[in-house]
Structure formats: structure tokens, C-alpha cells
Amino acid sequence: MPYNKPLPSVDEDIKPFWEACKRHEFMLVRCKRCGAWYWPMTCCRNHPNEPFFGNMEWVKASGKGKVFTVCVAHRVYHPGFKDEVPYVYSLIELDEGPIISSNVIGCDPYQVKVGMPVEVVFEDITEEFTLPKFRPIK
Amino acid sequence: MGIGDFRDKFAIVGLGVTKMGHQPGISARAFEVEAARLAIEDAGLKREDIEACIHSKADGSVGGTYDWSDYLPRVMGLPVKVYFTICRGGAGATLSIVAAAKLLEMGIAKYVLISYGLNEWSASKIDPMGGHQMGAYYEKRGLWGPAFGCLDAVHIHSAYMSRHMYEYGTTPRQLGAISVSIRKWACLNPAAYMYGRPITIDDYEKSPIIAWPYRILDCCLVSDGGTAFIITTAERAKDLKKPPIFIMGIGFGEQEAKLWWEKANYTQLAVETAKEHAFKEAGIELKDIDAAQFYDCFSGEVLLSLEDYGWCKKGEGGSFVEAGNIGPGGSIPVNTGGGMLSSHYQIDFTGLAEAVIQLRGEGGARQIKDAEICLVTGHGGEMITPGMCAIHSTLILRR
Numbered sequence: 416m417p418y419n420k421p422l423p424s425v426d427e428d429i430k431p432f433w434e435a436c437k438r439h440e441f442m443l444v445r446c447k448r449c450g451a452w453y454w455p456m457t458c459c460r461n462h463p464n465e466p467f468f469g470n471m472e473w474v475k476a477s478g479k480g481k482v483f484t485v486c487v488a489h490r491v492y493h494p495g496f497k498d499e500v501p502y503v504y505s506l507i508e509l510d511e512g513p514i515i516s517s518n519v520i521g522c523d524p525y526q527v528k529v530g531m532p533v534e535v536v537f538e539d540i541t542e543e544f545t546l547p548k549f550r551p552i553k
Numbered sequence: 554m555g556i557g558d559f560r561d562k563f564a565i566v567g568l569g570v571t572k573m574g575h576q577p578g579i580s581a582r583a584f585e586v587e588a589a590r591l592a593i594e595d596a597g598l599k600r601e602d603i604e605a606c607i608h609s610k611a612d613g614s615v616g617g618t619y620d621w622s623d624y625l626p627r628v629m630g631l632p633v634k635v636y637f638t639i640c641r642g643g644a645g646a647t648l649s650i651v652a653a654a655k656l657l658e659m660g661i662a663k664y665v666l667i668s669y670g671l672n673e674w675s676a677s678k679i680d681p682m683g684g685h686q687m688g689a690y691y692e693k694r695g696l697w698g699p700a701f702g703c704l705d706a707v708h709i710h711s712a713y714m715s716r717h718m719y720e721y722g723t724t725p726r727q728l729g730a731i732s733v734s735i736r737k738w739a740c741l742n743p744a745a746y747m748y749g750r751p752i753t754i755d756d757y758e759k760s761p762i763i764a765w766p767y768r769i770l771d772c773c774l775v776s777d778g779g780t781a782f783i784i785t786t787a788e789r790a791k792d793l794k795k796p797p798i799f800i801m802g803i804g805f806g807e808q809e810a811k812l813w814w815e816k817a818n819y820t821q822l823a824v825e826t827a828k829e830h831a832f833k834e835a836g837i838e839l840k841d842i843d844a845a846q847f848y849d850c851f852s853g854e855v856l857l858s859l860e861d862y863g864w865c866k867k868g869e870g871g872s873f874v875e876a877g878n879i880g881p882g883g884s885i886p887v888n889t890g891g892g893m894l895s896s897h898y899q900i901d902f903t904g905l906a907e908a909v910i911q912l913r914g915e916g917g918a919r920q921i922k923d924a925e926i927c928l929v930t931g932h933g934g935e936m937i938t939p940g941m942c943a944i945h946s947t948l949i950l951r952r
Contacts, residue, residue, distance in 0.1 A: 420699075420700065420702075421699035421700055421704075422700060423697065423699075423700045453814075457813075460810075460814060483716070483816070483819075483939075484711070484712035484715045484716050484819065485711075485715045485765070486707075486708050486711035486712065486715065486764050486765065487762070487764065487765035488702055488708060488764045489761070489762045489763060489764060489765070490705075490707075490761075490763045490764065492702075492704035492705045493699075493702070493704050496702050496704075499702070501762075501765075502702055504698070504701055504702055504703050504708050504764075506712055506938060506939050508816065513813075514813065514816060514939040515939075516697065516698060516701065516703065516938040516939060517701050518701050518702065525765075529715060529716065529719040530719070544700075546700055546701070548701075
């Protein structure tokens with residue numbers, strides 16, 4: 416059956432992130448000058464920046480973090496999710512600092528709690544896209 | 554201009570609110586035009602008096618439809634000098650007032666019409682994804698969340714409440730107390746969609762989960778309807794049909810950067826700077842407010858508002874609402890017309906309209922005795938986690 420959920424929309428700033436996901440690498444943005452971490456592409460907040468994010472680079476990150484918020488989606492808002500409810504849509508606070516949002520999979524939705532340690536797991540969904548999801552660290 | 558120079562210089566002199574609820578077969582445009590017609594009539598003005606028009610919508614900054622140039626001036630034949638759209642989530646009415654005040658001050662217009670309309674309930678029956686404007690936007694543009702099933706406002710707003718529950722031990726029953734209290738107000742307002750349909754905390758606990766922690770009774774209504782109002786200078790306001798409702802103060806808060814980088818604002822709204830400026834401008838304190846018309850897209854926004862404005866301490870909103878403080882007879886009447894949870898969804902036009910009704914003394918069974926000052930809040934913005942819904946607006950009105 417063809418993949419029937421919404422696909423990510425990609426622009427110039429987020430493209431390297433999705434390309435890395437295809438290689439099953441989880442990348443964040445780091446400031447070359449002070450080492451501060453961000454996601455997605457962002458000016459560094461700690462000092463003046465070089466033109467056009469010149470001081471920022473995509474770097475492989477740990478892919479580990481903690482659940483920051485929990486939403487257990489029950490109602491179906493898109494036919495692609497009909498067989499997937501209830502599913503967890505969470506904000507994840509990554510060990511490097513930034514927050515990202517994704518699904519927490521690999522356990523009962525109501526076992527997902529704020530503060531739970533999680534790690535990235537990649538799901539190849541189409542030829543073009545691989546989604547970074549998260550699962551509890553055992 | 555300094556603090557205090559804005560206070561009472563402008564007034565709302567006309568209000569138009571169409572019937573709300575489920576009304577298939579009427580376009581969003583038609584609702585807006587009808588609201589505008591009612592507002593002009595309410596003020597005792599003629600179409601020729603409207604020299605500027607501001608069209609407000611929630612979704613302009615986040616995609617949506619591009620039909621705004623086809624609205625009021627053409628359909629109503631308004632001879633306006635200027636017409637434009639203002640939008641950023643649920644702060645449209647208050648943002649529009651700021652622009653309108655400047656047009657009046659510059660002498661570009663003598664009366665400015667501000668309007669809003671939508672037919673989201675009906676449109677969602679035809680196409681469940683296409684009808685809901687936010688849903689339509691997600692589908693078209695993708696962005697980050699949709700691939701992970703973040704498809705509706707409820708998937709985003711729940712972040713606030715799951716965090717508040719974690720940090721302060723707020724319970725689902727306490728959220729339910731908000732829905733029950735606001736429903737009591739709706740049952741005093743014959744124009745409210747949920748008039749005549751009271752609920753109990755048991756009803757709340759039995760209602761289906763949409764996206765935990767939110768049940769269907771935590772979520773606001775989806776409505777077909779329109780709201781419009783007219784503002785002018787305090788000077789001109791004196792000679793019109795209805796008593797003027799003066800704009801005492803306005804303020805804004807923005808927490809985009811705080812949400813993304815400081816992670817500090819998942820249990821609070823951007824009230825701090827909004828309240829500080831608006832209250833200083835108005836020269837009032839919290840105790841001067843007779844009724845609060847909060848932006849209640851979800852029950853949680855009411856809880857956060859009560860804490861952030863200072864009616865109770867941070868983390869104590871749950872016990873405050875459980876004690877019955879916000880319903881009829883409570884210490885601070887909240888969303889006295891039934892709000893968006895139980896009356897109708899019109900972003901911050903819902904609260905603004907109810908404030909005008911209360912301050913004019915037209916509230917009927919729900920009228921707050923001697924109401925002099927009302928607070929109206931707006932909330933919303935882009936729906937991209939984690940930087941969601943970053944704007945907050947404070948509007949203080951008096952009779």
C-alpha cells in the first residue's frame with residue numbers, strides 16, 4: 416500500500432537535516448564559534464552572527480533526550496492515521512539542549528511520561544523520506 | 554506618545570454579531586458582510602461614513618486562503634480610502650484596533666470598521682480536512698508536524714497542559730471545572746450555542762478524549778458566523794446612537810524565542826509584558842476588573858490566564874477554578890457569554906463582543922451588576938511545535 420500520510424515540506428534551511436535522516440544520522444545545528452546547539456537552522460543567540468548563518472553548521476548529534484510534553488492523539492484528523500490512533504506526539508528535549516517534536520513509539524502510548532529518556536529511531540517511509548521518531552531507552 | 558496618552562482616546566461605537574452555530578449554505582464572506590451591516594446599523598452610521606476597513610483573520614500568517622481582496626469594500630460598496638488584512642492567530646481584533654487608532658489619529662478615517670467571519674463548521678462537514686483552515690494549511694504546506702500526526706490545534710495546545718500537570722499536579726477534573734463553569738454562563742445566554750445544555754463534571758469525565766489530556770469538552774466550538782465593530786475617536790463617539798465603550802489600554806506579549814530556547818513558557822502565556830503595558834496605560838489594577846473575557850480555545854488557556862494575570866498563584870489555577878471562582882457568583886466572572894468553549898468561536902472577537910455587551914448593560918440574565926471595566930485577551934500565532942502560539946494580547950475596555 417502506498418504511503419498515505421503527509422510528507423515533510425523541505426526548504427533550503429532544513430534540507431541537510433532530511434538528507435542526514437536518509438542516511439540514518441540525526442543532526443543538529445551547532446555554532447562554530449561557541450559550540451551552542453540549535454534545531455532547526457537558527458542564528459546563535461550568544462554573540463553577533465556572520466552573514467547568512469555563516470557561523471552555524473549541521474553536526475551529528477546524540478539523538479538522545481527526554482520526553483518534554485505528551486499528547487496522546489485519539490481522534491483521526493487524516494485518513495493516513497486511521498489505523499495508528501492512539502499515537503503519541505511529543506516534544507523531546509534533546510541532551511544537547513534543543514527541543515524537537517516527533518512520535519514516541521515502541522511502547523503503550525499511556526506509558527509515555529514527561530521526563531522519560533528516549534532515543535531516535537529512523538523510519539524509512541518513502542524513497543525520499545526517513546522520519547526520525549523516538550523510543551524509550553531500555 | 555507616552556504611557557497614558559492612548560487611554561480613553563478611542564471608543565467602540567458599533568457592534569454587529571450574527572447568529573452563531575451551525576448554519577450551512579452561507580459563505581464566510583456573507584457572515585462577515587452581515588456582521589458589518591449590523592455594526593454600521595448599531596452605531597447609527599451610514600455606509601458612506603466608513604472610510605477605512607480592516608479585515609481580520611486568524612490564519613493569514615500561517616497560510617490559508619487568499620481571498621481577502623474580495624471582501625467588504627466590493628460587496629458592500631464601501632467608499633473606503635484604505636482596506637487591509639490583519640492576522641496572527643487569535644489576537645486579530647486587538648491588533649486591528651492598534652492599526653485603526655493610528656488611522657483615526659492621522660485623520661485618514663473618521664470611522665474604522667473591523668470585521669471577521671468564518672463558516673468553519675459547515676466547511677468541515679463538506680471536507681473534514683479542507684474545511685478546517687488550520688488543517689487545510691497543514692496539508693498544503695507540510696512543515697514539520699503533519700508527518701508525525703500533528704494535524705490540529707489540539708495536538709499543539711495539549712503541550713501546555715501536559716507540562717502544567719507534570720510541574721504542578723493539575724488534574725483532569727480541574728480542567729473539567731473550567732468547562733463546567735463556562736457552560737453555566739452559556740446557559741444564561743440565549744445566543745450561546747450551548748444554551749439550555751448544562752454539563753456536570755461527570756459529563757466531562759465521560760466525554761471522549763480527542764488528544765490526551767484534552768477531552769472534547771476541553772475544546773472550543775467550531776462556528777459559522779461573523780463579528781464586526783466600529784471604532785472612532787472619543788470626541789466623535791459622543792454623538793452616536795449607543796453609549797461609547799472606551800479603549801483604556803492595550804498590550805502585547807511574544808514568547809516565540811522563550812518557547813524555543815529557554816523552554817520557560819510551556820506553563821505560561823506571554824502575559825507579562827502585555828499586562829504590564831495595558832494596565833499601566835489604563836491606570837488600573839487587577840481588582841478593578843469586573844469581568845474577564847479570556848481566549849478559551851481550550852480549557853487550559855483559561856487556567857494559565859488566571860495564573861498569569863495574578864488571580865491566583867502559578868500552579869494554583871486548578872484549585873482556584875475547582876472552588877467555583879470563575880462561574881456565575883464567583884469572585885471573577887470569566888467568559889460571561891459562554892466563551893468559545895460554550896458560545897461560539899470568533900477568535901478574540903468573541904471576548905470583545907461579550908465585553909461590549911456587558912459594559913453597555915445589555916447582558917440580560919448574565920449581566921454583571923454595575924460592570925465598568927472588562928479585560929479581553931487574545932492568544933495564538935503559528936502552529937509549529939515547539940514554538941507554537943506565541944502571541945498574547947491584552948485589551949482593557951470601560952464604559
